[in-house]
Amino acid sequence: xxPVSKYLQTxxxxxxxxxxxxxxxxxxxxxxxxxxLKQKAENFAIxxxxxxxxxDVLNSLEDETTLPVLRVAxxxxxxxxxxxxxxPKDEMQCFQASVLRPILDQIIQSMTERFSKNKQLxxxxxxxxxxxxxxxxxxxxxxxxxALEKMSKLAKVNECSLKTELIRFxxxxxxxx
Numbered sequence: 001x002x003p004v005s006k007y008l009q010t011x012x013x014x015x016x017x018x019x020x021x022x023x024x025x026x027x028x029x030x031x032x033x034x035x036x037l038k039q040k041a042e043n044f045a046i047x048x049x050x051x052x053x054x055x056d057v058l059n060s061l062e063d064e065t066t067l068p069v070l071r072v073a074x075x076x077x078x079x080x081x082x083x084x085x086x087x088p089k090d091e092m093q094c095f096q097a098s099v100l101r102p103i104l105d106q107i108i109q110s111m112t113e114r115f116s117k118n119k120q121l122x123x124x125x126x127x128x129x130x131x132x133x134x135x136x137x138x139x140x141x142x143x144x145x146x147a148l149e150k151m152s153k154l155a156k157v158n159e160c161s162l163k164t165e166l167i168r169f170x171x172x173x174x175x176x177x
Contacts (some may be wrong), residue, residue, distance in 0.1 A: 015126040022115045029108050034096055120150035133170035140167045 004021045007013070069091055115122070126132060127147055135142050143163045152159035 015122050019122050026108055026111050029104055124148050124151040133173050136167055136170040
């Protein structure tokens with residue numbers, strides 16, 4: 001389980017930090033170096049084979065450490081024509097196109113759909129965190145610039161009155177605990 005997943009399951013979750021961690025994770029997924037990933041997978045396969053060689057029980061098993069080279073049927077086309085639906089000749093390119101890229105695209109799309117659509121709501125809920133109340137008490141201008149805009153629209157409440165009530169509540173909060 002990755003650091004973002006662990007953090008999202010903590011009880012002291014800070015919304016802004018969680019949002020930033022998610023954005024960073026999506027950026028890192030977009031920048032994945034396929035050669036680095038391939039090297040890590042090969043090292044894993046080699047290490048697994050070494051562990052299996054040391055074990056008597058698993059001695060008869062062997063994992064493949066490279067992608068299998070498959071014989072590719074050539075598409076017939078007329079002289080001078082090129083076929084656009086040919087399978088890549090390199091096994092690594094084929095693996096990237098048929099396995100790696102679809103998986104990464106699905107992960108990125110899922111994370112983006114879950115968090116990006118709700119960005120403004122997550123940022124607004126940050127102001128409802130009691131840890132943010134002290135900042136609001138010290139500087140009520142913390143709520144300027146679009147803060148609580150999405151929340152006020154969803155609740156069908158005047159944005160200005162919502163901010164005023166939050167400032168009032170933030171000032172009363174230390175007396176409540």
